[in-house]
Amino acid sequence: MTIEEICQRAYENKYITAKLSTTQKDELINRAADDLVKNTTQILAANEIDMKNGKERGLSQGLLDRLKLTAERIEGVADGMRQVAALPDPVGEVSRMWTRPNGLRIGKKSVPIGVIGVIYEARPNVTADVFSLCFKTGNTVILRGGSAAANTNIAMIDSLHASLKSQGLPEDCVLYIEDTTHESVNRFMKMDKYVDLLIPRGGAGLIRSVVENSTIPVIETGTGNCHIYVDEYADIDMALRITDNAKTQRIGVCNAAESLVVHEKVAPVFLPRLAELFKGRVELFADPAARKYLTDSAEATDEDFGREYLDYKMSVKTVHDIDEAISHINHYNTGHSEAIITESYTNAQKFLDEIDAACVYVNASTRFTDGNEFGFGAEIGISTQKLHARGPMGLEALLSSKYIIYGNGQIRE
Amino acid sequence: MTIEEICQRAYENKYITAKLSTTQKDELINRAADDLVKNTTQILAANEIDMKNGKERGLSQGLLDRLKLTAERIEGVADGMRQVAALPDPVGEVSRMWTRPNGLRIGKKSVPIGVIGVIYEARPNVTADVFSLCFKTGNTVILRGGSAAANTNIAMIDSLHASLKSQGLPEDCVLYIEDTTHESVNRFMKMDKYVDLLIPRGGAGLIRSVVENSTIPVIETGTGNCHIYVDEYADIDMALRITDNAKTQRIGVCNAAESLVVHEKVAPVFLPRLAELFKGRVELFADPAARKYLTDSAEATDEDFGREYLDYKMSVKTVHDIDEAISHINHYNTGHSEAIITESYTNAQKFLDEIDAACVYVNASTRFTDGNEFGFGAEIGISTQKLHARGPMGLEALLSSKYIIYGNGQIRE
Numbered sequence: 062m063t064i065e066e067i068c069q070r071a072y073e074n075k076y077i078t079a080k081l082s083t084t085q086k087d088e089l090i091n092r093a094a095d096d097l098v099k100n101t102t103q104i105l106a107a108n109e110i111d112m113k114n115g116k117e118r119g120l121s122q123g124l125l126d127r128l129k130l131t132a133e134r135i136e137g138v139a140d141g142m143r144q145v146a147a148l149p150d151p152v153g154e155v156s157r158m159w160t161r162p163n164g165l166r167i168g169k170k171s172v173p174i175g176v177i178g179v180i181y182e183a184r185p186n187v188t189a190d191v192f193s194l195c196f197k198t199g200n201t202v203i204l205r206g207g208s209a210a211a212n213t214n215i216a217m218i219d220s221l222h223a224s225l226k227s228q229g230l231p232e233d234c235v236l237y238i239e240d241t242t243h244e245s246v247n248r249f250m251k252m253d254k255y256v257d258l259l260i261p262r263g264g265a266g267l268i269r270s271v272v273e274n275s276t277i278p279v280i281e282t283g284t285g286n287c288h289i290y291v292d293e294y295a296d297i298d299m300a301l302r303i304t305d306n307a308k309t310q311r312i313g314v315c316n317a318a319e320s321l322v323v324h325e326k327v328a329p330v331f332l333p334r335l336a337e338l339f340k341g342r343v344e345l346f347a348d349p350a351a352r353k354y355l356t357d358s359a360e361a362t363d364e365d366f367g368r369e370y371l372d373y374k375m376s377v378k379t380v381h382d383i384d385e386a387i388s389h390i391n392h393y394n395t396g397h398s399e400a401i402i403t404e405s406y407t408n409a410q411k412f413l414d415e416i417d418a419a420c421v422y423v424n425a426s427t428r429f430t431d432g433n434e435f436g437f438g439a440e441i442g443i444s445t446q447k448l449h450a451r452g453p454m455g456l457e458a459l460l461s462s463k464y465i466i467y468g469n470g471q472i473r474e
Numbered sequence: 475m476t477i478e479e480i481c482q483r484a485y486e487n488k489y490i491t492a493k494l495s496t497t498q499k500d501e502l503i504n505r506a507a508d509d510l511v512k513n514t515t516q517i518l519a520a521n522e523i524d525m526k527n528g529k530e531r532g533l534s535q536g537l538l539d540r541l542k543l544t545a546e547r548i549e550g551v552a553d554g555m556r557q558v559a560a561l562p563d564p565v566g567e568v569s570r571m572w573t574r575p576n577g578l579r580i581g582k583k584s585v586p587i588g589v590i591g592v593i594y595e596a597r598p599n600v601t602a603d604v605f606s607l608c609f610k611t612g613n614t615v616i617l618r619g620g621s622a623a624a625n626t627n628i629a630m631i632d633s634l635h636a637s638l639k640s641q642g643l644p645e646d647c648v649l650y651i652e653d654t655t656h657e658s659v660n661r662f663m664k665m666d667k668y669v670d671l672l673i674p675r676g677g678a679g680l681i682r683s684v685v686e687n688s689t690i691p692v693i694e695t696g697t698g699n700c701h702i703y704v705d706e707y708a709d710i711d712m713a714l715r716i717t718d719n720a721k722t723q724r725i726g727v728c729n730a731a732e733s734l735v736v737h738e739k740v741a742p743v744f745l746p747r748l749a750e751l752f753k754g755r756v757e758l759f760a761d762p763a764a765r766k767y768l769t770d771s772a773e774a775t776d777e778d779f780g781r782e783y784l785d786y787k788m789s790v791k792t793v794h795d796i797d798e799a800i801s802h803i804n805h806y807n808t809g810h811s812e813a814i815i816t817e818s819y820t821n822a823q824k825f826l827d828e829i830d831a832a833c834v835y836v837n838a839s840t841r842f843t844d845g846n847e848f849g850f851g852a853e854i855g856i857s858t859q860k861l862h863a864r865g866p867m868g869l870e871a872l873l874s875s876k877y878i879i880y881g882n883g884q885i886r887e
Contacts, residue, residue: 076804076828076830080827080828159849161847161848161849165838165842167848167849172830174860174861175830175860253685257859257860257861258860258861272666272689273689276685276686278691278692278859278860278861279691280861296883299883302883302885303883303885305885306885306886307885310885310886391489413878414493415489415493417489417585417588417876418876419876419877420876420877420879421876421877421878421879422879422881423879423880423881424880424881424882424883424884425578425879425880425881425882425883425884425885426884426885426886428885428886429578429879429884429886430877434574434886435574435580435877436572436574436580446670446691447587447588447670447671447691447874448587448670448671448691448693448861448862448874449861449862451874451875451876451877452875452876452877453877461860461861461864462864462865463830463831463832463833463834463864463865464832464833464834464843464848464864464865464866465826465834466833466834466835466836466838466842467836467837467838468835468836468837468838469837469838470709470712470715470716470837470838471837471838471839471842472715472716472718472719472720472723472838472839472841473719473723473839473841473842473847
């Protein structure tokens with residue numbers, strides 16, 4: 062099938078998916094979870110081919126680790142799907158309804174978006190995750206995975222198609238673009254005639270390319286240059302605990318902290334203790350004022366303050382006051398997650414008000430920016446743009462709305 | 475100033491606008507409304523130049539009519555601004571807040587989007603309308619009007635700048651792109667580094683060009699191929715009244731009906747009466763089954779069913795049942811406004827459920843799709859896309875959200 066044919070089939074299927082009942086959707090997702098586990102042997106065989114190819118192509122250890130499936134990981138993916146099935150169905154909720162003076166009753170009702178395209182890289186678990194989230198919300202989904210996971214993805218899609226078929230539902234509820242060429246992505250991004258939303262999940266390069274070239278509305282997810290600001294009135298023990306957690310609990314994720322901003326008044330107390338804590342574990346890139354207390358650090362360049370290291374590295378900036386901290390963060394951040402550590406009521410409120418980011422924390426680690434940690438039960442990604450959805454996206458982000466209007470003959474004068 | 479400089483200035487101003495208090499914003503909007511009226515002479519002088527240029531360039535009567543300002547129209551624009559000032563300030567509302575098992579309190583708070591760009595054509599009233607809506611919601615706005623209204627727009631912008639200055643506020647709360655070349659629009663659309671949202675207001679050509687070329691997130695507004703479906707169980711008198719209203723009350727607007735879908739069972743009764751009602755007023759383009767009863771009609775082509783006439787013209791399609799009506803409408807519509815005329819409870823619900831459009835009506839004219847008619851107090855446009863906002867957009871559509879999270883030392887395990 063050409064890209065256009067795939068998109069057209071999704072388009073033609075969208076009203077079918079949208080009309081499925083909650084029971085039909087939940088039964089299918091549970092069935093698909095069971096089937097994935099049943100098909101473990103086939104999926105692992107396919108995954109082995111991808112792993113072998115990946116090693117031959119010299120993929121990094123990190124990438125190979127993301128790519129690798131085990132029976133246990135497949136069980137984990139299936140459990141995630143069952144959790145999605147167990148969530149309340151958000152489609153069809155009339156969030157408000159009001160009556161106009163002329164008697165028209167107007168209601169705002171949640172509806173599926175229609176056709177959602179997702180472009181992702183080497184994580185095969187995304188295939189099942191994204192399918193269950195989109196299907197639960199009555200959307201038809203077109204997946205386009207990276208070449209590294211091609212065999213694994215196709216094995217998982219085969220399993221999903223078999224589940225749909227066994228429940229008497231059209232296989233076109235999920236379509237997969239097997240063509241892994243660059244041109245196929247470029248063509249896909251122009252299919253606004255058929256596709257309502259495109260979500261790129263992957264590195265900054267992929268996201269930038271989609272933002273620049275897509276004619277389909279896009280939700281940007283991803284990059285996080287997250288800051289911890291240790292205020293003049295910080296509890297120093299708490300600041301150390303949170304900085305350590307935000308930086309080192311998991312380094313490769315978008316909600317990990319990449320930069321530390323320290324009020325000059327606490328620098329002499331806080332920074333030597335931080336140096337001790339991070340010694341041999343985290344490399345620091347600091348401004349001259351901070352380096353007085355961080356003897357092992359390197360000099361920070363302007364680039365360091367804008368960098369998402371995703372590594373045991375962190376930039377350090379000292380500031381004269383909270384206003385400078387806020388300006389610095391609003392200048393360098395990616396609009397993801399920022400935290401202040403303070404006991405000052407006024408500074409806490411000021412930080413919450415003035416920082417421009419999806420998630421702004423007082424006295425907590427940035428690592429909580431996550432659909433599950435927020436209590437959404439599931440996550441399609443973390444939006445760093447301001448339109449439609451911002452921050453962790455649960456099922457709601459996959460819905461649109463329509464106005465339903467009940468009249469009794471009204472005409473406009 | 476270059477386009478980049480204008481966008482950068484807006485970007486630098488955005489945190490200033492975002493921090494203004496409700497009182498500051500409302501006082502400024504009221505002041506700006508008064509000033510526009512005070513500057514009537516200057517604005518009308520500028521408008522006269524545009525009108526003269528327009529006539530020389532052979533602009534259509536419709537366009538000249540949109541372009542023309544009078545003292546009365548300026549009063550109307552000012553009244554609209556005062557209405558916006560009188561609306562509740564929607565910025566800073568925490569719509570919900572919940573506590574997680576670990577004690578984190580998470581709230582979802584409404585915030586300005588930041589910098590909003592609006593590209594529009596020959597309607598100078600848009601200059602003041604859009605400014606007041608964006609300013610009320612704490613956004614900095616960049617306007618780019620069409621060349622036909624250049625002098626009028628600049629006179630209005632001068633008045634707005636003077637009002638801002640007199641209140642001690644930065645003029646950069648509203649920026650205007652004077653360069654009316656095509657290249658300036660193209661450059662503007664690529665300024666996603668500085669601009670958070672772009673709204674094109676104008677014809678289908680402008681909108682298509684923005685959707686295809688913008689790297690800034692776009693909200694599509696505009697085109698409406700709206701249908702009236704006269705069901706088997708319609709009240710025929712009501713159907714005639716609503717069809718007449720939806721087609722002829724105002725022909726040049728996006729919520730006017732362009733196509734009529736008629737159940738074959740009521741065609742013999744309804745269509746002859748429609749022919750009589752529309753005789754000499756509305757030209758009909760009908761399918762063969764309908765033409766039996768519409769002797770004056772022309773044969774409808776496939777193109778007719780997809781056309782937004784914006785004229786005293788209407789296409790007519792007969793159908794065997796409501797499913798065919800729904801398929802036909804979902805195929806040809808632009809996702810704007812669709813109405814069913816029926817006394818059948820089941821068919822009304824089915825139509826509301828299955829029609830894919832921003833606004834779906836039972837027994838009312840499509841002409842009600844409008845921010846004021848919906849009770850929003852103001853309107854920035856009518857979105858025909860599914861992301862962020864769908865249907866009439868009031869102040870809410872100009873807001874984003876952020877999560878504010880109150881912790882007491884939480885770290886992620």
